Amino acid sequence: MKATDRPTPGEPGGAATxxxxxxxxxxxxxxxxxxxxxxxxxxxxxxxxxxxxAAAPGPQVTIENFSxxxxxxxxxxxxKVVKSDAEWRAQLSPLAFRVARQAGTEGAFSxxxxxxxxxxxxxxxxxxxxxxxxxxxxxSGTGWPSFWRPISxxxxxxxxxxxxxxxxxxxxxxxxxxxxxxxxxxxxRPTGLRYCMNSVSLRxxxxx
Ligand SMILES: [Zn+2]
Numbered sequence: 001m002k003a004t005d006r007p008t009p010g011e012p013g014g015a016a017t018x019x020x021x022x023x024x025x026x027x028x029x030x031x032x033x034x035x036x037x038x039x040x041x042x043x044x045x046x047x048x049x050x051x052x053x054a055a056a057p058g059p060q061v062t063i064e065n066f067s068x069x070x071x072x073x074x075x076x077x078x079x080k081v082v083k084s085d086a087e088w089r090a091q092l093s094p095l096a097f098r099v100a101r102q103a104g105t106e107g108a109f110s111x112x113x114x115x116x117x118x119x120x121x122x123x124x125x126x127x128x129x130x131x132x133x134x135x136x137x138x139x140s141g142t143g144w145p146s147f148w149r150p151i152s153x154x155x156x157x158x159x160x161x162x163x164x165x166x167x168x169x170x171x172x173x174x175x176x177x178x179x180x181x182x183x184x185x186x187x188x189r190p191t192g193l194r195y196c197m198n199s200v201s202l203r204x205x206x207x208x
Pocket of ligand 1 (some may be wrong): 126173174175178
């Protein structure tokens with residue numbers, strides 16, 4: 001469309017020329033404003049795209065990473081590990097799936113870490129997050145591996161559990177929600193806590 005060819009109705013003589021110029025000027029200004037507006041909106045969309053893509057996988061959590069020697073490598077903000085039951089079944093043993101993904105409990109004295117005295121870290125069977133250091137393990141006599149504190153307060157989540165007619169505090173993995181066990185207040189010093197864990201929810205790795 002050529003704006004200059006457009007007639008200006010109802011304006012005679014010299015006034016028509018001035019009117020046409022004014023019309024043209026206003027038209028160009030309006031057009032420019034529209035184009036700039038479109039470009040700005042397009043730029044905003046381009047800039048916003050990576051953020052919305054990054055946020056898509058789901059909620060983020062803060063966890064503390066630990067080296068193979070058990071030294072803290074600081075906290076990081078990462079997307080939660082979310083998998084379907086089919087994916088967890090493919091990754092885990094039937095018992096580990098039952099305990100870690102369905103809040104089950106392994107039989108007392110049946111787990112492989114109940115009497116494990118080796119020096120190292122216990123990591124999540126599902127996502128490998130560091131959960132306990134062997135330096136805080138003690139013999140509770142219960143038949144389950146027991147610790148008086150997690151390796152990092154941010155790596156585990158405590159939540160009320162009223163199943164089986166008992167009021168308990170369940171402990172799960174912050175990163176993947178794996179059920180790990182329960183915590184009780186009859187543990188040894190210095191915390192007085194007993195983190196009663198299922199061996200099958202854990203993977204022991206010797207200290208490097
Ligand atoms: Zn986990």
